[in-house]
Amino acid sequence: MTVDLHPSTVEAARDRGGAADPDRPEAITEAVERAELGYGDGEPLVGDTYADYPSRAELSNPDRGEFVRDLLAHPQVQGLDDAVAELTGAGDTPTLRKWLSTLEGAADAHGLDTDTLTAKGGDEGGGDTLTSLLGYEPPTDVVHRGNPVLIAELYTLGLSVEEVADTLGARVEGDIRPAHVRDTLKTVGLLEGRTREEQQEAFEDKDGRIGGTTFDRSEGGDSNGLTVNAEDFA
Numbered sequence: 001m002t003v004d005l006h007p008s009t010v011e012a013a014r015d016r017g018g019a020a021d022p023d024r025p026e027a028i029t030e031a032v033e034r035a036e037l038g039y040g041d042g043e044p045l046v047g048d049t050y051a052d053y054p055s056r057a058e059l060s061n062p063d064r065g066e067f068v069r070d071l072l073a074h075p076q077v078q079g080l081d082d083a084v085a086e087l088t089g090a091g092d093t094p095t096l097r098k099w100l101s102t103l104e105g106a107a108d109a110h111g112l113d114t115d116t117l118t119a120k121g122g123d124e125g126g127g128d129t130l131t132s133l134l135g136y137e138p139p140t141d142v143v144h145r146g147n148p149v150l151i152a153e154l155y156t157l158g159l160s161v162e163e164v165a166d167t168l169g170a171r172v173e174g175d176i177r178p179a180h181v182r183d184t185l186k187t188v189g190l191l192e193g194r195t196r197e198e199q200q201e202a203f204e205d206k207d208g209r210i211g212g213t214t215f216d217r218s219e220g221g222d223s224n225g226l227t228v229n230a231e232d233f234a
Contacts, residue, residue, distance in 0.1 A: 024158025059106035072117035
């Protein structure tokens with residue numbers, strides 16, 4: 001895991017201000033803008049169009065073995081129920097049961113291990129967004145919200161602050177908010193400005209004063225008014 005810290009890269013990262021790189025490779029965009037599970041919802045998980053999807057009767061055909069494998073191995077397919085939801089827009093239970101039974105039989109006919117393919121992270125399974133972006137599966141102990149190297153790596157690949165938060169949020173426990181990502185990037189110098197903690201410390205150093213003016217809370221005291229200094233919020 002390496003972060004490109006060439007001066008031109010750092011300057012471009014700062015200029016983006018947290019937005020996605022408009023010139024990033026198409027492969028990065030495809031990895032981030034993942035297809036949505038469900039027949040007719042967004043882009044298909046396998047192939048180019050839903051028109052290419054096999055009918056229920058075609059699932060066991062020899063030439064459909066690769067399709068069934070790719071579908072079961074897709075990162076968003078966690079089991080046969082998910083695969084059926086992607087294959088058909090039917091919503092009634094009897095029809096869904098028929099699809100489920102047929103798909104299970106088709107997987108057996110093609111010699112596919114359904115449990116292995118749908119257990120993401122295995123050799124036959126598909127990779128998630130983070131793995132697709134990095135090009136490898138990073139060690140588990142480095143994938144956490146407090147790793148500035150990983151956050152910086154994703155940002156310099158061209159992801160926006162929000163996309164970095166979403167990508168890591170899918171892999172770690174607890175929420176990762178864009179504000180946390182933005183603060184981390186400021187800490188490592190890939191975004192300009194003060195972090196939330198630095199802003200809070202600056203405020204506390206002034207005893208809660210804004211622009212150098214305070215309220216006189218003593219009994220009978222007069223207030224000097226409130227002056228806002230824009231630099232305090234830069």
